[in-house]
Amino acid sequence: MSRTIEFRDALREAMSGEMREDPRIFLIGEEVAQYDGAYKVSRGMLEEFGPRRIIDTPISETGFAGLGIGAAMMGLRPIVEFMSWSFSLVAADQILNNAPKMLYMSGGQFRVPIVFRGNDGAGGQLGSTHSWCVESLYANVPGLKMVIPSDPYDAKGLLTAAIRDPDPVFCLESERMLSMTGEVPEESYELPIGQAVIRREGADCTIVSFGRPVHFCMEAAEELAKEGIDCEVIDGRSIKPLDIDTVTASVRKTNCCVVVDQSWSFASVGSEVAAEVHRYCFDDLDNHVHRVHSDDVPAPYAHNLEAEMLPNARKICEAVRSVTYNA
Amino acid sequence: MSRTIEFRDALREAMSGEMREDPRIFLIGEEVAQYDGAYKVSRGMLEEFGPRRIIDTPISETGFAGLGIGAAMMGLRPIVEFMSWSFSLVAADQILNNAPKMLYMSGGQFRVPIVFRGNDGAGGQLGSTHSWCVESLYANVPGLKMVIPSDPYDAKGLLTAAIRDPDPVFCLESERMLSMTGEVPEESYELPIGQAVIRREGADCTIVSFGRPVHFCMEAAEELAKEGIDCEVIDGRSIKPLDIDTVTASVRKTNCCVVVDQSWSFASVGSEVAAEVHRYCFDDLDNHVHRVHSDDVPAPYAHNLEAEMLPNARKICEAVRSVTYNA
Amino acid sequence: MLTDQTTVPSSSRPSTQAHANEKVPLPGPEVLVKWLRDMKLIREFEVRAMQAYQNKLAGGFLHVYNGQEAVAVGCLAALEPHDPVITAYRDHGHALARGLDPKVGMAELFGRIDGCAKGKGGSMHFFDAPNHMYGGHGIVGAQTPVGAGLAFATMYEDEVINSKSNSRVTLCFLGDGALNQGAFHEAANLAQVLGLPVIYIVENNRYAMGTAIERCTSSAGSLLHKAVAYGMDAIEIDGMDITKTYPAMKALVNDIRANPRPAFVDIDCYRFKGHSVSDPRKYRTHEEEQENEANDPIDNLAKFLMSSGVMEENDVKTMSKEIRTEIRAAVKWAEESPPPDLDELYHDVYVDKWGPYTGTSLPKFMDESSGEKA
Amino acid sequence: MLTDQTTVPSSSRPSTQAHANEKVPLPGPEVLVKWLRDMKLIREFEVRAMQAYQNKLAGGFLHVYNGQEAVAVGCLAALEPHDPVITAYRDHGHALARGLDPKVGMAELFGRIDGCAKGKGGSMHFFDAPNHMYGGHGIVGAQTPVGAGLAFATMYEDEVINSKSNSRVTLCFLGDGALNQGAFHEAANLAQVLGLPVIYIVENNRYAMGTAIERCTSSAGSLLHKAVAYGMDAIEIDGMDITKTYPAMKALVNDIRANPRPAFVDIDCYRFKGHSVSDPRKYRTHEEEQENEANDPIDNLAKFLMSSGVMEENDVKTMSKEIRTEIRAAVKWAEESPPPDLDELYHDVYVDKWGPYTGTSLPKFMDESSGEKA
Ligand SMILES: Cc1ncc(C[n+]2csc(CCOP(=O)(O)OP(=O)(O)O)c2C)c(N)n1
Ligand SMILES: Cc1ncc(C[n+]2csc(CCOP(=O)(O)OP(=O)(O)O)c2C)c(N)n1
Ligand SMILES: [Mg+2]
């Protein structure tokens, strides 16, 4: 039985559902317990699971990320919430050096089944320190997996999969989507990590995106349909591992590709997708892969500047028109 | 007048030369003073400049990186040495959030003319925590510049330019090259940041690389010459800004391109170069851009595994043969 | 066997206290009146800012300083104009007390080109070079090593470059919650090892967001132990009564200026409003709030001035009116200031213009003369 | 006015000391003899490791433990077998004292498949799950939050999952230089706030690489203040005389097991060799080294055992011979162990096999049955 709930509720259902099944799972982070979460994602979890499993922390990201890693090495299954991924930089050594490498460094002796989750991307005029898109920064590192849900259904399914996964998984959420509603089954379910989904079928151009910008791609596709350009929109769902096969299969059909990545352009998820599509579809492509990113500048505060910096339907339409121009 | 000196001496000459001219410059880091530098890069500088300008620190990367940033905001010109860039992860917030964004966040009021420098890449069986190639991780971030010298001449010229630059510059050195010798002018000189150099002219295939792997590319080029494949080898010298024009001009001539990047493949400098070459040279390319990276695994300790993981002439030759196969 | 009590009596306080003060007198009446004006101006600025925020004139996060005004005004009054100041994201009070023009601050909140950071910084990132205000920092604790760097630079300029003796003292403010960020501890140790003239002022408003200090910050009875861990001088100061705040800070600043070294201040205060405008404040009782609001630093000084005959009730009223007018004008001025030109996106990324990133070409350095750079 | 002296007498030491010890007796002679054997074995292991390093049998960095053997052996003797242990990169002693077979450790140094981490970790990253040894960590201070996590897990398993009372104590070793990494301070505060049964043992060998502790670690006379800053119990222990090390540690471990909470130990020791094999040690005098070498923890225990009639000089000689033989055998065994198969590169990246990255296709998860994953 499925009903309409918010993105934040879907995240909570994934956590609570798994916690009921598995006593090894706990949630730790700033304000997750008594405050119900800075963004109310963990509302009510303290009452249900108590202070031993829903744990408020000091403002010590290195401390509690590392604590989670140690607990995971002992076989527990921590969910570590970063109020924002923007605050994970102070814990970079723990999340990039320890979590994803412990299994390797120990010759396979110590698994780190941990989930790091929190808000990623522009939250709305939060300025340069608070608007990080960490996907391109962190996805470079082997040993970690990365998922980035774009709606409530995916939020529950991907976070559930992340919690059950034996490896470290980074779950990138978006403050701007937490109140978005959608159909979500009551029972628990998993969406396989590393599998993309086709959001809209189309014959003329493949648009690949991840997380919140997927919605801008859908807008753009509607707009472009009016112009007779029929777009296929792919939601990657996972960034690492990347489901390149779904993308290349689509590009072999459309012969055109635009990748939309909310992070900065240089050495990004977008450049990875572009490079790989060219590799696998070199002879199928009518044009080089076009990319839409945030401008290569720190996030500004001013409303008009931030709006101009971020990817949007207008920019996506322009890119698709350009890539399909002489196709 | 130029003579043959070691890479480490070239780095020191750049620092000492600039420090003699500009009293605002100081060097700070672990073991840089009394110990002469963990790798003897700063040998003798304490005697010449004294303890007020050559400053030993506690093991507090966040602390002294941030100290340097504050000093730079006041108009000083700090050179901050990380014993290894592998240890910069604990300072990620300072070097990625503060240094490159202060100018922007302050609306242009506070410049941060700082240099962060140290060893980058595999040092030889140092294992997964000590073998970071940070270029792909950090180059994603706007506001910083990144240079990566591949010989003593470039080391002095690029570091000199970095010290004189008004923006934050990351200088990536290599422990494995510190003892390499080369011809270096005694007088000071600058190599422009953002300009690549052609190390070897060739007609059949463009090989682009950065830092230490440039030497593997030269080896490979010699090897391939014997097979009648004439390679053009480009040393990027800078990673950010990237001199894509020199690369594309070459590819328009050779119609083939291989990029060799010692960092991991995913969302890397290599994927950026590949994506951009496809963009600008789509109609010139006979084949998709091939990439050579370190394997997508944490750095292992065992000698044979590490050797197999890293880029080398053999892998480069294979890539060039494959990209030029039906050209 | 070991027990908490025997080891660290929970009431224990390092012997620092006693020696804190050279007796510094209060300044003359005109200065005290100015303090009252400054505090009222900060309060009024933020009351209007909150309204503007509700009306969507300002965006992002808005953290107001209500209740802590005596801290910024009292501490900064102890400085010389050229002393550097740096703080966290709850920064309007510090910037204004340091001399920022309210209309320029308001324009920043509205994201306008006339703001102190051209509208690029916002509420959390107030920077003001002319007044030696080094921000406005959004990442908890991240300003503390930077603060050490400011002090390092003052000392380096004076002693190494100009070979005179150190002349400046740096104030680095942080919240009580920031004591739990490693950055602070690295900065404190560095400052002590290098003997830097920086004073770390912990604005102890007893909460980090929704977390009461007892729940997140362990210490043996007194926060001063955090400084003793580094052999750093440390004192406690009352931050709700500026007639106590100023003399204590002034004595400390004088001492540090004369004998350059770091110091630590645990300054007691209370955050009247929520952590940010969106905070429902379920984590504390209404009684607690009322109790503390009864100890309003602005009323405290006003009462003091009236009881000591410096001001009449009417003078205070008039002052309030003037300030209301001034801030209303500031809001109007800010509203009329234009948003930044879109081209501003590509300025200040680097010293030379950078970009734009067009999706079909990499960003490049551009000449200000709008063409690409040679 | 404030002065360092008045504030924090440089000799001051928190009142922790006095109450440290429940009087724990030394164990019987056979245990003492085993300690001597364990310490000698660590010493011999590393002497041979240094030779192997010179002969290029081992690579990377090699940090030896000479002089600090009583710390690992004495502290770990105070544990139960199931108590978790974690340390930094100077880890051979801890791993061996914890029960790692020397030949398996030697194989790790040689980068062979029979090493405790299949040759993937190396000297700095000794892991040994069967003996509850959680590494071997190369980044200074990075093991301290992880250590808090181990203690958290023991408590959580016992109390939350199995609803019995806590049974385990975690030892987290760190160097004196690691006190200057923010990670330690975040971990210490967290451990205290959550009441975790973890003991932070600072192996105070007075140097961080080439930097003497006075030059990089500020503190008011005693490192114990670093713990008092968190209201954490703290004691000093002699790490050069195991007959003093063990009883003090045992008393502390018993106390922590009975009353779960964190504690801090400043354990005095000396690093006989350089920081790593490549260190010329110009930063300290030959006299200082000789003085400390005269206080060799191994000789100290040997003398004690002989003077108390437990061993004859000959027994000690015989023991040394046996150990030399054992380690020589370990070296031979390690040399004969094959290097890891190249396919090992792609195992342990994730729980499922990953890769290889061929340069012409992205890595993928592979079935152990060598085909790609469905
Ligand atoms: C590293 C980091 N983690 C978390 C946050 C989110 N955050 C912003 S303010 C705050 C509470 C800070 O409390 P305190 O230091 O006492 O300052 P106050 O708000 O009381 O002035 C938190 C958790 C942040 N900005 N940076
Ligand atoms: C974050 C970080 N910075 C620097 C280093 C390089 N480094 C390795 S050991 C060491 C000195 C550590 O001294 P101490 O903590 O006292 O341990 P000891 O070597 O004395 O056992 C340094 C600077 C590192 N490994 N990690
Ligand atoms: Mg607070």
Ligand SMILES: [Mg+2]
């Ligand atoms: Mg040491």
